[in-house]
Amino acid sequence: MDEDATKLRARIEELAASIQEEQNLRQRAEAKLAAARAGMVAPAVVPILPGQPQNAPQAQDKGPAKGPKVGLPDKYDGTKGPKAEVYVTQIGLYVLSNPRMFPDDRSR
Template sequence: MAAKAKQSKQQMEDMMKALEEEKSHQQKAKEKLVSAGTSNPNPALPLLQNPMHRPKIGTQDKFDGTRGAKAKTYGVQLALYISANPSMLPNERSEIIFAILYLTGATSSWAILFTNRVLAENLGDPVR
Protein backbone atom coordinates (compact mmCIF):
# COMPACT_ATOMS: atom_id res chain seq x y z
CA MET A 1 0.00 0.00 0.00
CA ALA A 2 2.86 2.39 0.82
CA ALA A 3 4.40 1.68 -2.58
CA LYS A 4 1.12 2.54 -4.32
CA ALA A 5 0.79 5.74 -2.32
CA LYS A 6 4.37 6.67 -3.17
CA GLN A 7 3.72 5.87 -6.84
CA SER A 8 0.53 7.93 -6.82
CA LYS A 9 2.32 10.81 -5.14
CA GLN A 10 5.07 10.68 -7.78
CA GLN A 11 2.50 10.62 -10.57
CA MET A 12 0.72 13.62 -9.10
CA GLU A 13 4.04 15.47 -8.79
CA ASP A 14 4.84 14.62 -12.42
CA MET A 15 1.44 15.90 -13.55
CA MET A 16 1.82 19.09 -11.54
CA LYS A 17 5.27 19.63 -13.06
CA ALA A 18 3.83 19.20 -16.56
CA LEU A 19 1.02 21.60 -15.70
CA GLU A 20 3.52 24.18 -14.42
CA GLU A 21 5.51 23.83 -17.65
CA GLU A 22 2.33 24.40 -19.66
CA LYS A 23 1.52 27.47 -17.57
CA SER A 24 5.04 28.78 -18.15
CA HIS A 25 4.60 28.37 -21.91
CA GLN A 26 1.26 30.16 -21.73
CA GLN A 27 2.76 33.01 -19.71
CA LYS A 28 5.57 33.43 -22.24
CA ALA A 29 3.03 33.48 -25.07
CA LYS A 30 0.97 36.12 -23.25
CA GLU A 31 4.08 38.24 -22.69
CA LYS A 32 4.91 37.94 -26.39
CA LEU A 33 1.42 39.08 -27.33
CA VAL A 34 1.59 42.02 -24.94
CA SER A 35 4.98 43.13 -26.23
CA ALA A 36 3.82 42.73 -29.82
CA GLY A 37 0.73 44.81 -29.08
CA THR A 38 2.70 47.63 -27.45
CA SER A 39 5.22 47.84 -30.27
CA ASN A 40 2.54 48.18 -32.96
CA PRO A 41 1.36 51.81 -33.31
CA ASN A 42 -1.69 50.73 -35.35
CA PRO A 43 -3.04 47.60 -33.66
CA ALA A 44 -5.85 45.73 -35.38
CA LEU A 45 -9.28 46.19 -33.90
CA PRO A 46 -10.31 43.23 -31.76
CA LEU A 47 -12.91 40.96 -33.28
CA LEU A 48 -16.31 41.07 -31.68
CA GLN A 49 -17.02 37.87 -29.88
CA ASN A 50 -20.37 36.56 -28.87
CA PRO A 51 -19.94 34.77 -25.53
CA MET A 52 -23.22 32.93 -26.08
CA HIS A 53 -21.65 30.88 -28.89
CA ARG A 54 -18.49 29.67 -27.23
CA PRO A 55 -17.64 26.07 -28.07
CA LYS A 56 -18.47 23.56 -25.40
CA ILE A 57 -15.34 22.04 -23.92
CA GLY A 58 -15.69 18.57 -22.47
CA THR A 59 -14.00 17.69 -19.21
CA GLN A 60 -11.10 15.30 -19.14
CA ASP A 61 -11.30 11.58 -18.49
CA LYS A 62 -11.03 10.27 -14.94
CA PHE A 63 -7.46 9.30 -14.03
CA ASP A 64 -6.64 6.19 -12.00
CA GLY A 65 -2.88 6.68 -11.70
CA THR A 66 -1.89 4.52 -14.67
CA ARG A 67 1.44 5.65 -16.05
CA GLY A 68 2.24 6.16 -19.69
CA ALA A 69 -0.28 7.16 -22.32
CA LYS A 70 -3.19 7.49 -19.85
CA ALA A 71 -1.19 9.85 -17.65
CA LYS A 72 -0.11 11.95 -20.62
CA THR A 73 -3.67 12.08 -21.94
CA TYR A 74 -4.99 13.17 -18.54
CA GLY A 75 -2.32 15.87 -18.27
CA VAL A 76 -2.99 17.22 -21.76
CA GLN A 77 -6.77 17.16 -21.30
CA LEU A 78 -6.41 18.92 -17.96
CA ALA A 79 -4.11 21.60 -19.38
CA LEU A 80 -6.46 22.19 -22.33
CA TYR A 81 -9.51 22.48 -20.10
CA ILE A 82 -7.76 24.92 -17.76
CA SER A 83 -6.54 26.98 -20.72
CA ALA A 84 -10.02 27.07 -22.26
CA ASN A 85 -11.73 28.06 -19.00
CA PRO A 86 -9.64 30.76 -17.30
CA SER A 87 -12.68 32.43 -15.73
CA MET A 88 -13.81 29.16 -14.15
CA LEU A 89 -10.34 28.31 -12.85
CA PRO A 90 -8.76 31.69 -12.06
CA ASN A 91 -5.95 30.51 -9.79
CA GLU A 92 -3.73 27.53 -9.00
CA ARG A 93 -5.87 26.48 -6.05
CA SER A 94 -8.98 26.10 -8.21
CA GLU A 95 -6.94 24.27 -10.87
CA ILE A 96 -5.61 21.78 -8.30
CA ILE A 97 -9.06 21.21 -6.83
CA PHE A 98 -10.41 20.61 -10.33
CA ALA A 99 -7.60 18.14 -11.12
CA ILE A 100 -8.20 16.23 -7.87
CA LEU A 101 -11.91 15.87 -8.65
CA TYR A 102 -11.05 13.68 -11.65
CA LEU A 103 -8.81 11.21 -9.82
CA THR A 104 -9.98 7.67 -9.05
CA GLY A 105 -8.66 4.56 -7.32
CA ALA A 106 -5.39 4.68 -5.38
CA THR A 107 -4.60 8.08 -6.84
CA SER A 108 -7.85 9.44 -5.43
CA SER A 109 -7.11 7.87 -2.04
CA TRP A 110 -3.71 9.54 -1.98
CA ALA A 111 -5.26 12.85 -3.04
CA ILE A 112 -7.83 12.68 -0.24
CA LEU A 113 -5.11 12.09 2.37
CA PHE A 114 -3.00 14.89 0.92
CA THR A 115 -5.97 17.25 0.66
CA ASN A 116 -7.05 16.54 4.24
CA ARG A 117 -3.52 17.26 5.46
CA VAL A 118 -3.36 20.55 3.57
CA LEU A 119 -6.84 21.57 4.74
CA ALA A 120 -5.97 20.68 8.34
CA GLU A 121 -2.88 22.90 8.14
CA ASN A 122 -4.92 25.80 6.74
CA LEU A 123 -8.38 25.41 8.26
CA GLY A 124 -8.18 22.94 11.11
CA ASP A 125 -9.71 19.46 10.90
CA PRO A 126 -11.66 19.28 7.57
CA VAL A 127 -13.57 16.14 8.56
CA ARG A 128 -15.64 16.65 11.70
Protein backbone atom coordinates (compact mmCIF):
# COMPACT_ATOMS: atom_id res chain seq x y z
CA MET A 1 0.00 0.00 0.00
CA ASP A 2 2.91 2.32 0.73
CA GLU A 3 4.19 1.57 -2.76
CA ASP A 4 0.87 2.66 -4.31
CA ALA A 5 0.99 5.94 -2.40
CA THR A 6 4.54 6.56 -3.61
CA LYS A 7 3.52 5.88 -7.23
CA LEU A 8 0.52 8.16 -6.83
CA ARG A 9 2.66 11.00 -5.43
CA ALA A 10 5.15 10.56 -8.27
CA ARG A 11 2.35 10.73 -10.83
CA ILE A 12 0.90 13.84 -9.16
CA GLU A 13 4.32 15.51 -9.29
CA GLU A 14 4.64 14.62 -12.99
CA LEU A 15 1.22 16.10 -13.69
CA ALA A 16 2.01 19.24 -11.69
CA ALA A 17 5.25 19.68 -13.64
CA SER A 18 3.36 19.18 -16.91
CA ILE A 19 0.75 21.76 -15.90
CA GLN A 20 3.47 24.25 -14.97
CA GLU A 21 5.21 23.69 -18.31
CA GLU A 22 1.93 24.23 -20.20
CA GLN A 23 1.28 27.45 -18.28
CA ASN A 24 4.76 28.73 -19.11
CA LEU A 25 4.28 27.90 -22.80
CA ARG A 26 0.91 29.65 -22.81
CA GLN A 27 2.37 32.78 -21.20
CA ARG A 28 5.15 32.87 -23.80
CA ALA A 29 2.66 32.41 -26.63
CA GLU A 30 0.43 35.19 -25.28
CA ALA A 31 3.45 37.49 -24.97
CA LYS A 32 4.46 36.74 -28.57
CA LEU A 33 0.91 37.36 -29.76
CA ALA A 34 0.73 40.68 -27.91
CA ALA A 35 4.07 41.73 -29.41
CA ALA A 36 2.91 40.74 -32.89
CA ARG A 37 -0.35 42.64 -32.48
CA ALA A 38 1.50 45.71 -31.23
CA GLY A 39 3.70 45.70 -34.34
CA MET A 40 0.78 45.39 -36.74
CA VAL A 41 -0.42 48.50 -38.51
CA ALA A 42 -3.26 48.47 -40.98
CA PRO A 43 -1.97 49.70 -44.34
CA ALA A 44 -3.71 52.68 -45.85
CA VAL A 45 -4.32 51.89 -49.50
CA VAL A 46 -5.63 54.69 -51.67
CA PRO A 47 -6.01 53.75 -55.32
CA ILE A 48 -5.00 56.43 -57.80
CA LEU A 49 -6.65 56.26 -61.18
CA PRO A 50 -4.65 57.17 -64.28
CA GLY A 51 -5.18 60.80 -65.21
CA GLN A 52 -6.58 61.67 -61.79
CA PRO A 53 -4.80 64.44 -59.87
CA GLN A 54 -3.22 63.42 -56.56
CA ASN A 55 -5.61 65.47 -54.41
CA ALA A 56 -8.84 64.88 -56.39
CA PRO A 57 -11.75 63.30 -54.55
CA GLN A 58 -12.46 59.62 -55.13
CA ALA A 59 -15.01 58.74 -57.81
CA GLN A 60 -18.46 57.99 -56.42
CA ASP A 61 -20.27 54.81 -57.43
CA LYS A 62 -23.48 55.20 -59.40
CA GLY A 63 -26.44 54.15 -57.23
CA PRO A 64 -26.56 52.03 -54.10
CA ALA A 65 -24.55 48.84 -53.84
CA LYS A 66 -26.52 45.66 -54.35
CA GLY A 67 -26.30 42.78 -51.92
CA PRO A 68 -25.67 39.16 -52.80
CA LYS A 69 -28.33 37.24 -54.66
CA VAL A 70 -29.99 34.61 -52.51
CA GLY A 71 -32.19 31.94 -54.04
CA LEU A 72 -35.72 31.28 -52.90
CA PRO A 73 -35.97 29.07 -49.83
CA ASP A 74 -37.07 25.46 -50.24
CA LYS A 75 -40.77 24.70 -49.87
CA TYR A 76 -41.71 23.69 -46.31
CA ASP A 77 -42.94 20.11 -46.19
CA GLY A 78 -44.00 19.99 -42.54
CA THR A 79 -40.99 18.13 -41.18
CA LYS A 80 -39.67 18.89 -37.72
CA GLY A 81 -36.20 18.95 -36.22
CA PRO A 82 -33.02 19.83 -38.13
CA LYS A 83 -34.82 20.20 -41.48
CA ALA A 84 -37.17 22.76 -39.96
CA GLU A 85 -34.19 24.66 -38.53
CA VAL A 86 -32.58 24.75 -41.98
CA TYR A 87 -35.84 26.06 -43.44
CA VAL A 88 -36.08 28.83 -40.83
CA THR A 89 -32.46 29.79 -41.52
CA GLN A 90 -33.17 29.96 -45.27
CA ILE A 91 -36.19 32.18 -44.66
CA GLY A 92 -34.17 34.47 -42.40
CA LEU A 93 -31.38 34.83 -44.96
CA TYR A 94 -33.88 35.54 -47.72
CA VAL A 95 -35.63 38.25 -45.69
CA LEU A 96 -32.33 39.85 -44.66
CA SER A 97 -30.99 39.86 -48.21
CA ASN A 98 -34.20 41.35 -49.67
CA PRO A 99 -35.25 44.08 -47.20
CA ARG A 100 -37.09 46.11 -49.86
CA MET A 101 -39.53 43.20 -50.28
CA PHE A 102 -40.28 43.07 -46.55
CA PRO A 103 -40.78 46.65 -45.24
CA ASP A 104 -40.93 47.29 -41.53
CA ASP A 105 -42.80 50.02 -39.64
CA ARG A 106 -39.91 52.48 -39.95
CA SER A 107 -39.62 52.28 -43.72
CA ARG A 108 -43.36 52.79 -44.36
